[in-house]
Amino acid sequence: MLAGGKSERLHALGRMRTASALPFGGKYRIIDFTLSNCVHSGLYRIGVLTQYAPLSLQEHIGIGRAWDLDRRDGGIRLLPPYVRQRATNWYRGTADALVQNRNVIADAQARHILVVSGDLIYKMDYGSLIARHEARGSVLTVVTTPSPDDEAERYGIVDVDGTGRVRGVEVRRDGGPGTQVSASIYLFRGRDLLARLADPSLGPDLVADVIRPMIEEGLPVHADPFDGYWHDVTTIDSYYAASMDLLRPLPPINLNDPDWLVYTPSEDRAPSLLGGSADVVSSMIAHGTRIEGTVRRSILFPGVHVGAGAIVEDSIVMHDTRILRGARLHGAIIDKQVRIGERAEVGVGEPVRHREHPHDLGGGLCVIGKGAEVPTGAKVGRNTLVEIGVRERDYGRDGVPSGSTVRPRPAGAAR
Amino acid sequence: MSGVPYAMILAGGVGSRLCLLSEKRAKPAVPFGGKYRIIDFTLSNCVNSGIFDVGILTQYRPLSLRDHIGIGRAWDLDRKRGGVELLQPFQGWAENDWYRGTADAVWQNWHRVADRQAEHILVLSGDHVYRMDYRPMIEAHLERGADATVAITEVPIEQASQFGVVRTDASGWITGFLEKPKNPPSGRISMGVYVFRVAALLQELVKDDERNSAHDFGRDILPALVERGRVAAFLVPGYWQDIGTLDSFYQANLDLVSEDPPFPLEDPRWPIFTPSTEYPPARIGSGAHVRSSIVTHGTIVNGTVERSVLFPGAVVEEGAVVRDSIVMGETWIGPDAVLDRVILDKRVHVGRAATIGTGPSTPNRACPEHLSAGITIVGKETRVPEGITVGRNVRIAADLAEEDFPRDGLASGDVLER
Numbered sequence: 001m002l003a004g005g006k007s008e009r010l011h012a013l014g015r016m017r018t019a020s021a022l023p024f025g026g027k028y029r030i031i032d033f034t035l036s037n038c039v040h041s042g043l044y045r046i047g048v049l050t051q052y053a054p055l056s057l058q059e060h061i062g063i064g065r066a067w068d069l070d071r072r073d074g075g076i077r078l079l080p081p082y083v084r085q086r087a088t089n090w091y092r093g094t095a096d097a098l099v100q101n102r103n104v105i106a107d108a109q110a111r112h113i114l115v116v117s118g119d120l121i122y123k124m125d126y127g128s129l130i131a132r133h134e135a136r137g138s139v140l141t142v143v144t145t146p147s148p149d150d151e152a153e154r155y156g157i158v159d160v161d162g163t164g165r166v167r168g169v170e171v172r173r174d175g176g177p178g179t180q181v182s183a184s185i186y187l188f189r190g191r192d193l194l195a196r197l198a199d200p201s202l203g204p205d206l207v208a209d210v211i212r213p214m215i216e217e218g219l220p221v222h223a224d225p226f227d228g229y230w231h232d233v234t235t236i237d238s239y240y241a242a243s244m245d246l247l248r249p250l251p252p253i254n255l256n257d258p259d260w261l262v263y264t265p266s267e268d269r270a271p272s273l274l275g276g277s278a279d280v281v282s283s284m285i286a287h288g289t290r291i292e293g294t295v296r297r298s299i300l301f302p303g304v305h306v307g308a309g310a311i312v313e314d315s316i317v318m319h320d321t322r323i324l325r326g327a328r329l330h331g332a333i334i335d336k337q338v339r340i341g342e343r344a345e346v347g348v349g350e351p352v353r354h355r356e357h358p359h360d361l362g363g364g365l366c367v368i369g370k371g372a373e374v375p376t377g378a379k380v381g382r383n384t385l386v387e388i389g390v391r392e393r394d395y396g397r398d399g400v401p402s403g404s405t406v407r408p409r410p411a412g413a414a415r
Numbered sequence: 416m417s418g419v420p421y422a423m424i425l426a427g428g429v430g431s432r433l434c435l436l437s438e439k440r441a442k443p444a445v446p447f448g449g450k451y452r453i454i455d456f457t458l459s460n461c462v463n464s465g466i467f468d469v470g471i472l473t474q475y476r477p478l479s480l481r482d483h484i485g486i487g488r489a490w491d492l493d494r495k496r497g498g499v500e501l502l503q504p505f506q507g508w509a510e511n512d513w514y515r516g517t518a519d520a521v522w523q524n525w526h527r528v529a530d531r532q533a534e535h536i537l538v539l540s541g542d543h544v545y546r547m548d549y550r551p552m553i554e555a556h557l558e559r560g561a562d563a564t565v566a567i568t569e570v571p572i573e574q575a576s577q578f579g580v581v582r583t584d585a586s587g588w589i590t591g592f593l594e595k596p597k598n599p600p601s602g603r604i605s606m607g608v609y610v611f612r613v614a615a616l617l618q619e620l621v622k623d624d625e626r627n628s629a630h631d632f633g634r635d636i637l638p639a640l641v642e643r644g645r646v647a648a649f650l651v652p653g654y655w656q657d658i659g660t661l662d663s664f665y666q667a668n669l670d671l672v673s674e675d676p677p678f679p680l681e682d683p684r685w686p687i688f689t690p691s692t693e694y695p696p697a698r699i700g701s702g703a704h705v706r707s708s709i710v711t712h713g714t715i716v717n718g719t720v721e722r723s724v725l726f727p728g729a730v731v732e733e734g735a736v737v738r739d740s741i742v743m744g745e746t747w748i749g750p751d752a753v754l755d756r757v758i759l760d761k762r763v764h765v766g767r768a769a770t771i772g773t774g775p776s777t778p779n780r781a782c783p784e785h786l787s788a789g790i791t792i793v794g795k796e797t798r799v800p801e802g803i804t805v806g807r808n809v810r811i812a813a814d815l816a817e818e819d820f821p822r823d824g825l826a827s828g829d830v831l832e833r
Contacts, residue, residue, distance in 0.1 A: 018805060026695065027695065031441050055548050190513060249700070255695035256694070256698075256715070261693045261694075263693060266691030266692075267691075268489075268686045268687075268689075269681060269707045270448075270449075270450075270679070270680030270681035271448065271449030271450050271710060271724075272709065272712040273671075273672070273676075273680075273709055274706055274707065274709075274710060275706065276674060277706070278706050278707075279704075279706075280703065281699060281700065281702070281703055282699070282700065283698075284696040284698055285696055285697045285710060286712070287711065288681050288698075290681070295699075297540070299696075300696075
């Protein structure tokens with residue numbers, strides 16, 4: 001499981017954690033979906049390749065208890081880069097991460113090796129994928145899915161011929177929504193993958209240096225189309241869209257399905273308490289929340305408090321954030337332990353694109369980083385970024401205009 | 416306290432005054448407060464007080480409790496040294512038999528106490544809702560050199576006759592211990608939380624074993640120790656609720672959603688631990704109205720919920736109204752059903768447009784003493800038919816099917832058995 005990447009495009013949400021560790025759906029982390037897929041599919045031997053900001057992920061996974069992965073045989077193992085006698089290296093890419101853990105992979109003596117990303121939302125039975133892969137006699141199966149957005153180049157466009165053979169995996173910009181793209185789910189025949197990992201001249205990237213050569217050499221590489229819900233979360237817009245999908249009357253991912261529960265370590269929080277003036281509709285509410293205000297079309301993670309008269313709309317609010325009386329949030333993604341001051345207004349004003357990151361913050365969302373404060377009565381515009389740990393003193397007089405960023409001022413700097 | 420503090424929790428009671436709720440489970444395993452079982456409060460008090468060596472004495476219907484406790488993981492009680500152990504009656508030694516009372520339960524498991532070679536032990540009750548740090552009480556007990564120290568709380572004097580009432584002298588020694596007196600002299604009652612000097616307790620247990628008594632701590636052991644003159648009172652402020660009756664069960668749950676709850680369930684300094692379920696967060700639909708209520712993971716609300724407690728997996732469909740009610744796990748309340756002052760046990764199914772809890776508050780025919788406050792109770796896994804009307808103070812047994820109900824419904828005070 002590849003869970004070591006840095007997602008620049010998540011900005012404040014992705015700086016202190018890799019995308020796989022991003023909180024999702026009111027109590028989960030993104031990686032819970034892939035891990036739960038594994039255990040529901042009977043895969044109990046899992047290595048998680050970590051590199052960028054792994055602490056949050058390590059703490060989350062622990063010994064794998066939540067997924068029944070604390071096992072004597074197999075179970076879950078975190079595989080960070082490590083120092084060795086010769087040539088100590090960070091992982092230079094996805095293939096290099098596998099090369100550096102070649103011994104671990106070889107020790108598993110697995111007939112098949114599944115390489116998946118830890119930062120995607122989908123439910124899939126890998127068992128039936130393996131059965132089809134075996135039936136076709138594939139050396140490699142590439143799962144494909146229609147691109148969920150118009151950024152097909154983010155995923156890699158898969159060219160498939162009439163017989164289901166993959167003719168190419170390319171990053172190009174001509175794919176609109178619906179183009180068949182790689183779902184980042186690759187099933188290899190074990191010995192073929194290991195043979196390639198043993199090549200000292202192998203390049204660092206899994207797609208460019210392992211998968212593409214396999215296709216070009218004419219090995220049996222097949223596409224396996226997946227038509228279930230599949231969603232990437234490595235941009236602000238895609239994370240927000242996947243989250244809001246959960247609030248549909250019939251959500252595309254049914255978290256309540258008793259036969260396919262998504263597992264996660266539960267926190268010891270009290271049940272939610274909705275007060276006498278609470279007004280909550282079309283929302284997901286986790287344990288430990290306390291609501292006196294209005295919440296519409298929003299997801300509240302554990303321990304969030306919404307004060308009387310506060311309004312939270314179309315927003316995602318993570319653990320232990322406090323929204324004080326009379327504050328208003330519209331289209332905001334608020335990280336953990338944020339304090340929104342009384343009567344503050346977040347997500348108001350003209351929807352001008354973000355000045356520095358127009359591509360990432362153009363849909364009107366406001367992102368507030370972990371532990372930040374929004375001062376009493378402050379106005380925070382749309383397409384704005386409030387960085388991690390921003391204090392009240394870091395704000396200008398007129399709040400945060402649409403399209404701008406607030407950063408912590410260096411200690412001791414004058415206003 | 417020399418050695419590791421050891422606590423024994425009395426959790427074997429039948430809880431007959433809890434009516435249907437304890438028909439299939441021991442009283443400490445009765446669900447409470449949205450995600451807990453009653454025993455969670457005592458177990459959490461133990462671990463929050465640094466006590467990680469706990470024996471639970473069970474006898475009546477222990478399965479639910481056993482499933483709940485498991486290996487004690489939720490409380491960090493899955494330990495190599497200490498941890499939690501369920502102590503069931505067993506055969507094999509001449510003197511072993513079913514527990515004859517709370518004191519006999521401890522006596523039959525005395526080997527567990529002896530093994531620990533501790534000079535003092537804690538004896539607790541598993542069916543009370545309260546938050547207490549046991550350490551100051553243990554310290555006071557040691558300082559005074561008491562044979563026993565009894566935690567005391569104050570209740571209104573008119574309620575005291577349901578409890579063990581204590582009389583104390585000016586320096587805090589207990590001079591009288593009256594179990595459920597007709598005319599209580601005060602509202603100072605025992606919380607069922609005791610620290611004993613092991614040697615003193617052993618002497619009394621040996622004597623009591625021979626006697627033809629109730630073999631009960633409150634009735635027999637404490638009065639005998641009081642005679643010896645070294646039983647101290649330890650006053651504990653704060654909320655304490657015995658979940659002995661249906662009314663007290665109902666009230667303690669509703670207290671949690673009152674304007675002024677007696678204590679916060681969510682308190683990082685004193686968490687109440689319980690095994691968590693795997694459900695997703697609560698889903699509140701577009702037409703829902705939820706206020707003054709507790710909702711939990713796995714609940715889905717599309718109707719109206721007021722002053723109620725919803726346990727994990729409870730579903731309230733569109734147009735349904737749930738008021739002043741306690742709805743346990745995995746219950747389904749169909750569209751347009753109306754519930755008023757109702758306790759639904761687990762996995763009850765309420766058909767579309769059924770009305771439960773309406774009309775006059777006639778006391779229940781079978782048990783007027785427990786069911787007269789207007790609360791209607793429906794037992795585990797019963798299916799209430801569509802469109803039916805059920806009155807107040809009605810008791811509906813567990814495991815009933817739609818066809819077990821009379822077509823014209825149930826009047827207030829009725830009983831429906833299989």
